[in-house]
Amino acid sequence: MRDQPSYLPPPEDVLEIGAPEQFAALSHPLRQRLLFALGHRPATTSQLAAQLDTKKGNVAHHLKVLREAGLVHVAETRQVRGGTEQYYQRTARQMVVAEPRAAGTAAMLTAVAQELDRSPAETHLTLRHLRLSPAKARELGEALVQLVDEAEEAAEDPPVHGVLVALYQQALPASTNGPA
Numbered sequence: 001m002r003d004q005p006s007y008l009p010p011p012e013d014v015l016e017i018g019a020p021e022q023f024a025a026l027s028h029p030l031r032q033r034l035l036f037a038l039g040h041r042p043a044t045t046s047q048l049a050a051q052l053d054t055k056k057g058n059v060a061h062h063l064k065v066l067r068e069a070g071l072v073h074v075a076e077t078r079q080v081r082g083g084t085e086q087y088y089q090r091t092a093r094q095m096v097v098a099e100p101r102a103a104g105t106a107a108m109l110t111a112v113a114q115e116l117d118r119s120p121a122e123t124h125l126t127l128r129h130l131r132l133s134p135a136k137a138r139e140l141g142e143a144l145v146q147l148v149d150e151a152e153e154a155a156e157d158p159p160v161h162g163v164l165v166a167l168y169q170q171a172l173p174a175s176t177n178g179p180a
Helices: 020-025 029-037 045-052 056-068 102-118 134-151
Strands: 012-017 072-080 083-090 092-097
Touching: 020 056, 029 045, 029 056, 029 102, 045 056, 045 083, 056 072, 083 092
Parallel strands: 012 092
Antiparallel strands: 072 083
């Protein structure tokens, strides 16, 4: 079996998700899983199908949707046995949803829930509500981003861990006594 070629990192460090087609692409759990699978190294349709235990045609369809939304690209093509082998890669190392929308957020959380369920190791999931000033909330958000950015090791093949960071202000309940 041929070794996988060495690739450059994704062309973008951070991709801000905001276009309707990007949210539509993120609305399917398999597309989320494909993005997770492509998080550290490019892969072919066949490799992704084997890794995610699904059919190549299914993977090819969802890669096309992700590609059209600008979330993945073809990093390299190679001729093999008369055909062309394409290695797909995420367009960015990190994808940030600047203005989360309900449908996209629900899809992302569903995909994370599926990943948590499949995890062979102990998982950590905590939901807390904190009373924070706007300045303290901003400081916490920046610290969380920095913590995640600095956590990754440069080792070649350690297990991949998913991290979801969300900091949001809880909506106030609608007042039944307030003005309409």
